[in-house]
Amino acid sequence: MFILTRLSDLITIQPTSFTTPTRQALEDQINSRYANKVIHKVGLAICLHDILKSSDGLIGSGSGDVNINVEFRLIVFRPFKGEVITGRIANSTPNGIHVRLDFFDEIFLPKDYLFEGSVFDHNEQVWVWRTEDGDELFFDKNEAVRFRVEEEEFMDNTPVDPALRDSLADADMKPPYKLIGSCYQSGLGVVAWW
Amino acid sequence: MMKVLEPCEAMLSNYEVLTHIQEVKQRYRDQVAEQGPAAAMKPGNLETVMKEIIDYLSTTAATAQTPDATTKLVEELAKLPLQFEKIEVLMMLNHLPKNETELDVLIEELESRLSEEQISEVLNIIQSTARSKTSSSASEV
Numbered sequence: 262m263f264i265l266t267r268l269s270d271l272i273t274i275q276p277t278s279f280t281t282p283t284r285q286a287l288e289d290q291i292n293s294r295y296a297n298k299v300i301h302k303v304g305l306a307i308c309l310h311d312i313l314k315s316s317d318g319l320i321g322s323g324s325g326d327v328n329i330n331v332e333f334r335l336i337v338f339r340p341f342k343g344e345v346i347t348g349r350i351a352n353s354t355p356n357g358i359h360v361r362l363d364f365f366d367e368i369f370l371p372k373d374y375l376f377e378g379s380v381f382d383h384n385e386q387v388w389v390w391r392t393e394d395g396d397e398l399f400f401d402k403n404e405a406v407r408f409r410v411e412e413e414e415f416m417d418n419t420p421v422d423p424a425l426r427d428s429l430a431d432a433d434m435k436p437p438y439k440l441i442g443s444c445y446q447s448g449l450g451v452v453a454w455w
Numbered sequence: 456m457m458k459v460l461e462p463c464e465a466m467l468s469n470y471e472v473l474t475h476i477q478e479v480k481q482r483y484r485d486q487v488a489e490q491g492p493a494a495a496m497k498p499g500n501l502e503t504v505m506k507e508i509i510d511y512l513s514t515t516a517a518t519a520q521t522p523d524a525t526t527k528l529v530e531e532l533a534k535l536p537l538q539f540e541k542i543e544v545l546m547m548l549n550h551l552p553k554n555e556t557e558l559d560v561l562i563e564e565l566e567s568r569l570s571e572e573q574i575s576e577v578l579n580i581i582q583s584t585a586r587s588k589t590s591s592s593a594s595e596v
Binding site for chain 1: 456457458459460461462463464465466467468469471472475476479486497498500501503504505507508510511514515542546549550554556557559560561
Protein backbone atom coordinates (compact mmCIF):
# COMPACT_ATOMS: atom_id res chain seq x y z
CA MET A 262 0.00 0.00 0.00
CA PHE A 263 2.83 2.35 0.89
CA ILE A 264 6.16 2.78 -0.88
CA LEU A 265 9.31 4.84 -0.54
CA THR A 266 9.99 7.24 -3.41
CA ARG A 267 13.36 8.96 -3.89
CA LEU A 268 13.24 12.53 -5.21
CA SER A 269 15.42 15.57 -5.55
CA ASP A 270 14.21 19.15 -5.41
CA LEU A 271 15.44 22.66 -4.86
CA ILE A 272 14.16 23.75 -1.48
CA THR A 273 13.98 27.39 -0.51
CA ILE A 274 14.36 28.56 3.05
CA GLN A 275 13.20 32.07 3.76
CA PRO A 276 15.08 34.40 6.11
CA THR A 277 12.20 34.16 8.61
CA SER A 278 13.16 30.52 9.18
CA PHE A 279 16.84 31.20 9.81
CA THR A 280 16.43 30.77 13.56
CA THR A 281 15.16 27.21 12.97
CA PRO A 282 17.87 24.54 12.68
CA THR A 283 18.50 23.95 8.96
CA ARG A 284 17.50 20.33 9.07
CA GLN A 285 14.19 21.12 10.70
CA ALA A 286 13.57 23.99 8.25
CA LEU A 287 14.24 21.63 5.32
CA GLU A 288 11.93 18.96 6.71
CA ASP A 289 9.16 21.51 7.20
CA GLN A 290 9.58 22.87 3.68
CA ILE A 291 9.54 19.41 2.09
CA ASN A 292 6.47 18.41 4.10
CA SER A 293 4.57 21.57 3.29
CA ARG A 294 5.34 21.10 -0.38
CA TYR A 295 4.53 17.39 -0.63
CA ALA A 296 2.47 16.09 2.30
CA ASN A 297 -1.04 15.03 1.27
CA LYS A 298 -0.42 15.90 -2.40
CA VAL A 299 -0.60 13.67 -5.44
CA ILE A 300 2.58 13.39 -7.50
CA HIS A 301 1.70 12.51 -11.06
CA LYS A 302 2.41 8.83 -11.86
CA VAL A 303 3.94 8.34 -8.41
CA GLY A 304 1.02 8.37 -5.97
CA LEU A 305 -0.29 10.28 -2.96
CA ALA A 306 2.66 11.63 -0.98
CA ILE A 307 2.12 11.18 2.74
CA CYS A 308 5.18 12.73 4.33
CA LEU A 309 8.95 12.95 4.34
CA HIS A 310 10.71 9.73 5.32
CA ASP A 311 14.33 10.91 5.40
CA ILE A 312 16.77 13.35 3.86
CA LEU A 313 19.65 11.63 2.07
CA LYS A 314 21.79 14.51 0.83
CA SER A 315 21.73 18.27 0.78
CA SER A 316 23.94 20.79 -0.99
CA ASP A 317 25.42 23.92 0.53
CA GLY A 318 22.91 26.74 0.59
CA LEU A 319 23.01 29.34 -2.16
CA ILE A 320 21.68 32.73 -1.30
CA GLY A 321 19.37 34.11 -3.95
CA SER A 322 20.13 37.66 -4.99
CA GLY A 323 17.57 40.17 -3.88
CA SER A 324 15.43 38.04 -1.63
CA GLY A 325 17.90 36.66 0.87
CA ASP A 326 16.32 33.23 0.47
CA VAL A 327 18.61 30.25 0.76
CA ASN A 328 18.29 27.61 -1.96
CA ILE A 329 19.35 24.09 -1.18
CA ASN A 330 19.38 21.05 -3.45
CA VAL A 331 18.01 18.17 -1.46
CA GLU A 332 17.73 14.47 -2.15
CA PHE A 333 15.12 12.80 0.02
CA ARG A 334 12.62 9.98 0.31
CA LEU A 335 8.87 10.30 0.75
CA ILE A 336 6.36 7.82 2.07
CA VAL A 337 3.83 7.48 -0.74
CA PHE A 338 0.45 5.78 -0.92
CA ARG A 339 0.59 3.71 -4.11
CA PRO A 340 -1.02 0.31 -3.86
CA PHE A 341 0.13 -2.18 -6.48
CA LYS A 342 -2.24 -3.79 -8.94
CA GLY A 343 -3.69 -6.89 -7.32
CA GLU A 344 -3.18 -5.64 -3.78
CA VAL A 345 -5.96 -6.29 -1.30
CA ILE A 346 -6.98 -3.29 0.82
CA THR A 347 -9.62 -2.72 3.47
CA GLY A 348 -11.68 0.48 3.34
CA ARG A 349 -15.14 1.70 4.24
CA ILE A 350 -18.20 2.05 2.04
CA ALA A 351 -18.80 5.78 1.52
CA ASN A 352 -21.90 5.49 -0.66
CA SER A 353 -23.46 3.41 -3.40
CA THR A 354 -25.04 4.25 -6.74
CA PRO A 355 -26.50 2.09 -9.53
CA ASN A 356 -23.02 2.26 -11.12
CA GLY A 357 -21.14 0.84 -8.19
CA ILE A 358 -19.72 1.47 -4.75
CA HIS A 359 -17.55 4.35 -3.55
CA VAL A 360 -15.01 3.32 -0.94
CA ARG A 361 -12.87 5.55 1.20
CA LEU A 362 -9.85 5.27 3.43
CA ASP A 363 -9.56 8.02 6.05
CA PHE A 364 -6.84 9.72 4.01
CA PHE A 365 -7.95 8.84 0.47
CA ASP A 366 -11.44 9.03 -1.02
CA GLU A 367 -11.05 8.23 -4.69
CA ILE A 368 -11.80 4.52 -4.82
CA PHE A 369 -14.58 3.07 -6.91
CA LEU A 370 -15.84 -0.48 -7.27
CA PRO A 371 -17.78 -0.55 -10.57
CA LYS A 372 -20.85 -2.78 -10.71
CA ASP A 373 -19.21 -5.14 -13.21
CA TYR A 374 -16.49 -5.83 -10.67
CA LEU A 375 -18.90 -6.95 -7.94
CA PHE A 376 -19.87 -10.56 -7.16
CA GLU A 377 -22.01 -12.26 -9.74
CA GLY A 378 -25.60 -11.94 -8.57
CA SER A 379 -25.16 -8.46 -7.09
CA VAL A 380 -28.13 -6.12 -7.59
CA PHE A 381 -28.75 -2.53 -6.64
CA ASP A 382 -31.62 -1.95 -4.25
CA HIS A 383 -32.98 1.45 -5.29
CA ASN A 384 -35.13 1.91 -2.18
CA GLU A 385 -32.27 1.32 0.21
CA GLN A 386 -29.59 2.71 -2.13
CA VAL A 387 -27.43 -0.28 -1.39
CA TRP A 388 -25.84 -3.12 -3.34
CA VAL A 389 -27.02 -6.59 -2.39
CA TRP A 390 -25.17 -9.80 -3.22
CA ARG A 391 -27.62 -12.64 -3.77
CA THR A 392 -25.46 -15.72 -3.28
CA GLU A 393 -26.00 -19.08 -4.96
CA ASP A 394 -27.34 -20.37 -1.65
CA GLY A 395 -30.09 -17.74 -1.76
CA ASP A 396 -28.61 -15.54 0.97
CA GLU A 397 -28.79 -11.77 0.67
CA LEU A 398 -25.66 -9.96 1.78
CA PHE A 399 -25.69 -6.16 2.00
CA PHE A 400 -22.93 -3.75 1.12
CA ASP A 401 -24.12 -1.35 3.83
CA LYS A 402 -22.78 2.16 4.12
CA ASN A 403 -19.82 2.53 6.50
CA GLU A 404 -19.13 -1.22 6.57
CA ALA A 405 -15.49 -2.25 6.38
CA VAL A 406 -14.98 -3.73 2.92
CA ARG A 407 -12.07 -5.66 1.43
CA PHE A 408 -11.36 -5.12 -2.26
CA ARG A 409 -8.64 -5.82 -4.79
CA VAL A 410 -6.96 -3.00 -6.70
CA GLU A 411 -7.58 -3.54 -10.42
CA GLU A 412 -6.67 -0.27 -12.10
CA GLU A 413 -5.25 3.13 -11.30
CA GLU A 414 -5.81 6.42 -13.09
CA PHE A 415 -3.61 9.47 -12.93
CA MET A 416 -4.93 12.74 -14.24
CA ASP A 417 -2.49 15.51 -14.96
CA ASN A 418 -4.57 18.49 -13.91
CA THR A 419 -2.91 21.39 -15.61
CA PRO A 420 -3.94 24.59 -13.87
CA VAL A 421 -7.19 26.03 -15.15
CA ASP A 422 -7.67 29.74 -15.75
CA PRO A 423 -9.37 30.94 -12.54
CA ALA A 424 -11.89 32.89 -14.64
CA LEU A 425 -12.93 29.64 -16.34
CA ARG A 426 -12.85 27.50 -13.23
CA ASP A 427 -16.23 28.61 -11.92
CA SER A 428 -17.99 27.69 -15.12
CA LEU A 429 -16.64 24.13 -15.04
CA ALA A 430 -19.02 21.70 -13.47
CA ASP A 431 -17.61 19.69 -10.58
CA ALA A 432 -18.05 16.58 -12.66
CA ASP A 433 -15.46 17.86 -15.11
CA MET A 434 -12.84 18.08 -12.42
CA LYS A 435 -11.25 14.66 -12.42
CA PRO A 436 -9.33 13.61 -9.32
CA PRO A 437 -5.56 13.51 -9.90
CA TYR A 438 -5.30 9.93 -8.69
CA LYS A 439 -8.01 7.33 -8.56
CA LEU A 440 -8.24 3.60 -7.87
CA ILE A 441 -10.64 1.09 -9.38
CA GLY A 442 -11.24 -2.01 -7.31
CA SER A 443 -13.08 -5.31 -7.46
CA CYS A 444 -15.08 -7.52 -5.11
CA TYR A 445 -15.79 -10.81 -6.82
CA GLN A 446 -13.73 -13.37 -5.00
CA SER A 447 -14.55 -15.21 -1.78
CA GLY A 448 -12.89 -13.35 1.08
CA LEU A 449 -13.49 -9.97 -0.54
CA GLY A 450 -16.49 -7.79 0.19
CA VAL A 451 -17.74 -6.83 3.64
CA VAL A 452 -15.15 -8.03 6.16
CA ALA A 453 -17.78 -9.35 8.59
CA TRP A 454 -19.06 -11.85 5.97
CA TRP A 455 -15.99 -14.02 6.25
CA MET B 456 12.57 21.30 -10.49
CA MET B 457 11.34 18.26 -8.72
CA LYS B 458 12.94 15.11 -10.08
CA VAL B 459 11.75 11.61 -9.36
CA LEU B 460 14.96 9.60 -8.96
CA GLU B 461 13.39 6.29 -8.01
CA PRO B 462 9.58 5.97 -8.04
CA CYS B 463 9.55 2.86 -5.87
CA GLU B 464 12.70 2.24 -3.90
CA ALA B 465 11.02 -0.04 -1.37
CA MET B 466 7.64 -1.13 -0.11
CA LEU B 467 6.63 -0.34 3.44
CA SER B 468 4.29 -2.29 5.66
CA ASN B 469 1.40 -0.49 7.34
CA TYR B 470 3.18 -1.03 10.61
CA GLU B 471 6.34 0.74 9.41
CA VAL B 472 4.30 3.72 8.22
CA LEU B 473 2.42 3.96 11.50
CA THR B 474 5.68 3.81 13.47
CA HIS B 475 7.28 6.51 11.34
CA ILE B 476 4.32 8.88 11.74
CA GLN B 477 4.20 8.33 15.48
CA GLU B 478 7.92 9.22 15.63
CA VAL B 479 7.37 12.42 13.65
CA LYS B 480 4.56 13.41 16.02
CA GLN B 481 6.76 12.68 19.01
CA ARG B 482 9.57 14.84 17.56
CA TYR B 483 7.18 17.76 17.22
CA ARG B 484 5.94 17.22 20.78
CA ASP B 485 9.53 17.25 22.08
CA GLN B 486 10.21 20.45 20.18
CA VAL B 487 7.18 22.13 21.70
CA ALA B 488 8.42 21.08 25.13
CA GLU B 489 11.94 22.41 24.48
CA GLN B 490 11.36 25.53 22.43
CA GLY B 491 7.75 26.49 22.92
CA PRO B 492 4.85 26.06 20.48
CA ALA B 493 5.96 28.76 18.04
CA ALA B 494 9.20 26.92 17.21
CA ALA B 495 7.36 23.78 16.22
CA MET B 496 4.67 24.94 13.89
CA LYS B 497 4.13 22.08 11.50
CA PRO B 498 2.63 22.49 8.06
CA GLY B 499 -1.16 22.13 8.13
CA ASN B 500 -1.26 19.63 5.29
CA LEU B 501 1.16 17.41 7.22
CA GLU B 502 -0.96 17.64 10.35
CA THR B 503 -4.06 16.60 8.39
CA VAL B 504 -2.56 13.64 6.61
CA MET B 505 -0.81 12.35 9.74
CA LYS B 506 -4.08 12.37 11.65
CA GLU B 507 -5.93 10.64 8.81
CA ILE B 508 -3.24 7.98 8.40
CA ILE B 509 -3.29 7.24 12.12
CA ASP B 510 -7.11 7.10 12.06
CA TYR B 511 -6.96 4.61 9.22
CA LEU B 512 -4.11 2.44 10.46
CA SER B 513 -5.61 2.22 13.94
CA THR B 514 -8.44 0.20 12.36
CA THR B 515 -5.93 -2.28 10.88
CA ALA B 516 -3.68 -4.97 12.28
CA ALA B 517 -0.80 -2.47 12.36
CA THR B 518 -2.04 -0.89 15.54
CA ALA B 519 -1.38 -4.04 17.60
CA GLN B 520 1.92 -5.00 16.00
CA THR B 521 5.38 -4.73 17.55
CA PRO B 522 8.85 -4.77 15.93
CA ASP B 523 9.50 -8.21 17.42
CA ALA B 524 6.22 -9.68 16.25
CA THR B 525 6.59 -8.44 12.69
CA THR B 526 10.22 -9.60 12.42
CA LYS B 527 9.27 -12.96 13.86
CA LEU B 528 6.41 -13.39 11.42
CA VAL B 529 8.62 -12.64 8.42
CA GLU B 530 11.37 -14.97 9.69
CA GLU B 531 9.00 -17.82 10.44
CA LEU B 532 7.40 -17.55 7.00
CA ALA B 533 10.84 -17.54 5.38
CA LYS B 534 11.73 -20.78 7.18
CA LEU B 535 8.95 -22.64 5.39
CA PRO B 536 9.90 -24.31 2.12
CA LEU B 537 7.29 -22.16 0.38
CA GLN B 538 8.20 -19.56 -2.17
CA PHE B 539 6.16 -16.58 -1.11
CA GLU B 540 6.49 -13.41 -3.15
CA LYS B 541 7.61 -10.33 -1.26
CA ILE B 542 4.23 -8.69 -1.84
CA GLU B 543 2.47 -11.75 -0.45
CA VAL B 544 4.46 -11.55 2.77
CA LEU B 545 3.73 -7.83 2.95
CA MET B 546 -0.01 -8.41 2.55
CA MET B 547 0.02 -11.18 5.18
CA LEU B 548 1.75 -8.74 7.53
CA ASN B 549 -0.79 -6.00 6.79
CA HIS B 550 -3.89 -8.19 6.98
CA LEU B 551 -3.00 -11.02 9.40
CA PRO B 552 -5.55 -13.39 7.79
CA LYS B 553 -7.49 -15.44 10.32
CA ASN B 554 -8.78 -18.23 8.10
CA GLU B 555 -8.21 -19.96 4.80
CA THR B 556 -10.67 -17.73 2.90
CA GLU B 557 -8.89 -14.60 4.05
CA LEU B 558 -5.50 -16.11 3.21
CA ASP B 559 -6.73 -17.22 -0.20
CA VAL B 560 -7.37 -13.65 -1.40
CA LEU B 561 -3.77 -12.70 -0.58
CA ILE B 562 -1.94 -15.69 -2.03
CA GLU B 563 -2.25 -16.43 -5.71
CA GLU B 564 -3.14 -20.06 -6.52
CA LEU B 565 -3.13 -20.89 -2.82
CA GLU B 566 -4.58 -24.36 -3.17
CA SER B 567 -2.24 -25.51 -5.92
CA ARG B 568 0.85 -24.10 -4.22
CA LEU B 569 0.17 -25.17 -0.65
CA SER B 570 -1.14 -28.37 0.87
CA GLU B 571 -3.87 -28.30 3.52
CA GLU B 572 -1.22 -28.85 6.21
CA GLN B 573 0.89 -26.00 4.91
CA ILE B 574 -2.08 -23.66 4.86
CA SER B 575 -2.86 -24.40 8.50
CA GLU B 576 0.81 -24.04 9.37
CA VAL B 577 0.92 -20.57 7.78
CA LEU B 578 -2.28 -19.55 9.59
CA ASN B 579 -0.85 -20.87 12.87
CA ILE B 580 2.33 -18.85 12.44
CA ILE B 581 0.32 -15.71 11.72
CA GLN B 582 -1.94 -16.24 14.72
CA SER B 583 0.86 -17.13 17.15
CA THR B 584 3.11 -14.20 16.21
CA ALA B 585 0.13 -11.82 16.25
CA ARG B 586 -0.83 -13.04 19.70
CA SER B 587 2.64 -12.53 21.20
CA LYS B 588 1.94 -8.81 21.62
CA THR B 589 -1.19 -9.44 23.65
CA SER B 590 0.50 -11.97 25.91
CA SER B 591 3.64 -9.88 26.46
CA SER B 592 1.68 -6.74 27.27
CA ALA B 593 -0.49 -8.76 29.63
CA SER B 594 2.59 -10.00 31.48
CA GLU B 595 3.86 -6.44 31.84
CA VAL B 596 0.69 -5.59 33.74
